[in-house]
Amino acid sequence: MPVVLILLFIVCHALVLAIGSGPAGVGSFIFLVAAPLLAACCCVWRARHDRAALGWYTIALAMLLWSGGMALNLADALGAGRADITPRASLLLYVLYAVPLVFILARPRRERAIISLIEAAMAALLGVLFFVHTSFFADRIDVDEQAMRNMRYMFDVQNLCIASFATVRWLASDVPEWRSFFRVLALYALAYLLIAGYINHFTSEDSFGAYNDLLIDLPFLLLAWLAVRRASAPVLVPNPRLVRLVQAGGPMIVALLLLVVGTLVVDHARTLAFASFVVATIGFSLRSTLLQIGLLEHQAALDQLARQDGLTGVANRRQFDAVLQTEASRAYRSGAGLGLLLADIDHFKAFNDAHGHPAGDRCLQAVAAALQANVRRAGDCLARYGGEEFAVIVPDCGREDAVALAEKLRLGIETLALPEGAVSISVGVAFLRPSAMATTTQLLDDADSALYEAKRAGRNRVSVRDDVVAGF
Incomplete structure (x- = not known):
């Protein structure tokens, strides 16, 4: 036409x-x-x-x-x-x-x-x-x-x-x-x-x-x-x-x-x-x-975006690795203590299976926000370590400060109200003493071992690898 x-x-x-x-x-x-x-x-x-x-x-x-x-x-x-x-x-x-x-x-x-x-x-x-x-x-x-x-x-x-x-x-x-x-x-x-x-x-x-x-x-x-x-x-x-x-x-x-x-x-x-x-x-x-x-x-x-987790808005694994390496090097030079916390949401797979993945995503976002609200020091770094696991790098701190922060985080999640019900976290704490010559890999292994101990002991608790830390 x-x-x-x-x-x-x-x-x-x-x-x-x-x-x-x-x-x-x-x-x-x-x-x-x-x-x-x-x-x-x-x-x-x-x-x-x-x-x-x-x-x-x-x-x-x-x-x-x-x-x-x-x-x-x-x-x-x-x-x-x-x-x-x-x-x-x-x-x-x-x-x-x-x-x-x-x-x-x-x-x-x-x-x-x-x-x-x-x-x-x-x-x-x-x-x-x-x-x-x-x-x-x-x-x-x-x-x-x-x-x-x-x-x-x-x-x-x-x-x-x-x-x-x-x-x-x-x-x-x-x-x-x-x-x-x-x-x-x-x-x-x-x-x-x-x-x-x-x-x-x-x-x-x-x-x-x-x-x-x-x-x-x-x-x-x-x-x-x-x-x-x-x-x-x-x-x-x-x-x-x-x-x-x-x-x-x-x-x-x-x-x-x-x-x-x-x-x-x-x-x-x-x-x-x-x-x-x-x-x-x-x-x-x-x-x-x-x-x-x-x-x-x-x-x-x-x-x-390259440093941030897309779902929760906290630092991603790449940013976590970079900050951990930087703070460990600074701790070696200054002699200041360095704390590392690994937190895992208890029974998250069961939560996901019962309520669905959208609810699981909302749970991760709510937990990340609650953790971030309690990580108040400017130098502390909260990151999503992987899956339902979060990590907190606590530079220039003592052992008691790192444990106190871990307990504060645990209590904050324990009182968190979700439509699907209550959730909890288990926290493993590792600490790099001023005189330590350990690597960041060792520090991560210690925090992971402490987290495993917290879960094996019944979950919703904080565990510290005192026996490993004392050997530094």
């Missing part, structure tokens, strides 16, 4: 041209305004059904700008506009048409809103610069025969940049929805590049209302068809280095274009050129700073 409607659109436009499009080509102008509007509607429809919604809305905005430029041409042809304003306003819209496309091509897949706002402002300034430069040539067309040629080349460069960047983003996209989006944009941009180049260089002397107008419809109708077709993009495994290169280098596009176009307008818009240099420098620097802050925050979050 979309193909039939598109063919019908072309046929109707051709019939209007064959019959006569009316004074000043009004009939043809209606189709030229309608073609990008149709493409915009199709892109909006696709945006409502696609994860790459921002991209589709951006293309729709570009289509509306282009259609607005053509509508002003229509007004000018009908004599409804002002000769000193309407052509310049039409040129402005044709130039600004590229701004949303450059923005989406330069933007990484995911970005903070403030960074996107900075990029949008830089892209808008780029459009203003491009308009100033093309207006400079437009004002000289009557006195400089080279001016028209320069304008055509400027639009050729703009269209070539969009087509090239879109193709690169298509080849470097690793998310299916965005790969499909950039594929559509690349195909549209390539079609637009070829047809605009032909129209501008070979038929620019022809007025609107000729059969060449049918060519202008084609890129927009192609975009409309691709937007509603929703065909999966061909299977493509992008090169990981290319993906990273594009994601890292893409944001430089707008800043570099600002510098280049600013250099072009420096002779006839010095203030604006200086502003472009300042905005390109500050904008890119600010964007890089915000991005770096985001990366540091993300890295900090990853570091925290």
